Amino acid sequence: MVNVNANALGIIFPNSFDGLVPELVQNRTMASVPFAGRYRMIDFTLSAMVNAGIDNVTVITKENYYSLMDHLGSGREWDLTRKRGGLNIVPPYAQARNKIYHGRVEALNSVVSFLSRQKERYVVISDCNVACNFDYAAFIDAHMASGADVSMVYERTEIPEAAKADNYTLTMNEDGRVTEILTNDYRSGEQNLAMNIYIMEREALITLIKDAMVRNLVYFERDILARNLQLLHVQGYRYDGYRARICSLQSYFDENMRLLDPANRAALFSEKKPVYTKIRDDAPTRYVQGCRVKNVLAADGCVLEGEVENCVLFRGVKIAAGAKVKNCVLMQDTVVEAGAVLDNVVTDKNVTVSADCQLISNGSPIYVGKGKKVGPRG
Known part of the structure; x- marks a missing residue:
């Protein structure tokens, strides 16, 4: 494991984009979808956080999370079995007379008390629908240098057809500051497609969530970020590394098959930034x-x-x-x-x-x- 002090805690949403792959998530979350022969999708997000020194990670579940809990266990494989911090799996949360949360704002509100007790300055938020070996340490450094309130990761790519009903795209000025966030962008050609990875100060996130709940807002990107780009400095952070976005059964098949190319495997898996997973004691093939x-x-x-x-x-x-x-x-x-x-x-x-x-x-x-x-x- 990489031993650095990131001064950030991680929050992972395992159920985001479940609806894009209904065949694969009948008994699991997007995060626990098997990928690349021996891994689960969450392994890439969780390993990247740990490799950047983020050793306090919360996974906010919603449904079908038994296989995810079985896979993660105590977090031992990621060196997250700790007295302070470590791996924290939050079950579906509902208050009296309310249904289970609908949207990222309500989900984050369920852990506001937990966030208030933490010591880290920053919060990094991520979904699990993209497998990549992301450098969170560089992302944190870039955010601090920019002076932004929020930084969000994007890739320059064409929007997959299957993702045109569930995506966010960014428009930025010459300094990389986000000036517009579009929801469910259906345009052809290359766009700045959000990868649903964010960073901001912990105290600022708590304030934003509490304010959003008072106003009965639901969606973090659309209701908080997109509506407040004049008040919030939201900075784009471009990622050009190898990534595998899962947004349909066809894309799942295609992205697995791409890994038959040794160059693609080398781009996704790095000796310096290894991807950890649950150990199963099998004999060699x-x-x-x-x-x-x-x-x-x-x-x-x-x-x-x-x-x-x-x-x-x-x-x-x-x-x-x-x-x-x-x-x-x-x-x-x-x-x-x-x-x-x-x-x-x-x-x-x-x-x-x-x-x-x-x-x-x-x-x-x-x-x-x-x-x-x-x-x-x-």
Whole structure:
């Protein structure tokens, strides 16, 4: 772990953008969606914070958070098992006669008392829909140097079609100060697309949230930031590093497949800034004599006997002799039996594809839900 004093605490929202990937979040949050063979989406956000010296992190859950809690545990893998600070998982919060929070403002209001008791000067806020090896230390330094009230991270890119109904884009002056925030921008061409990473002073955040609650405001970006750009100095911070934005099943498939390129893996995973995850004691992947494997990213514990090409395989995947698997993302403990043929498929955890079954798609990937068993006729 990187040993620096960031003077910042982290807040992570695991459920943001769940609606963009309904297939993948039936039993989990966006934060706990498996990615890149052995990780979960939250691993990238949490590891980046820890690598920057942020050792006080709160995860504000909303629903479907059992798998997230199971994955994070006490935070030991991220060195967050501490007497002060460490990892704090906040369950869904509702007051009498009120439903569970609706929007980031109400969610933050549920931890205002907690924030008031903390000592760090700054608060860093992030969602979990983008996998990247973000440098929070550089972000904090840039924010301090700018003198801004709030800094927010953006990427210069075209807005994915699936994200056009749920995004924020920024307009900035020549000094990088944000002059306009657009909601659900549908324009074509490159835009300044927000990555939903923010920093501000802790006391200022508490004041903003309390004021917003009095005014019955709901959305942090739209109701607080966008409406107050004349009063608040909001600074843009451009991120040009490798990133994988998950906003649909297709993007999930595509971003996993991109990691078959060694250059992309090297850009996402760094020895100096490692990505930590829950440890599972598996044996190394076993390549049985007679198997044919080409361009495959395989995690530990796999047993490969058949033909596998252009695939991302999570822990414990088993592909029997005579099976042919191509252009697939197979999550943890998927079993492909003898004679099965898969092409352009995403399987969730604990899926069994029976012998001689054929799952082939020439368009969007086929998705097989968690724990399902698919027979020869699908």
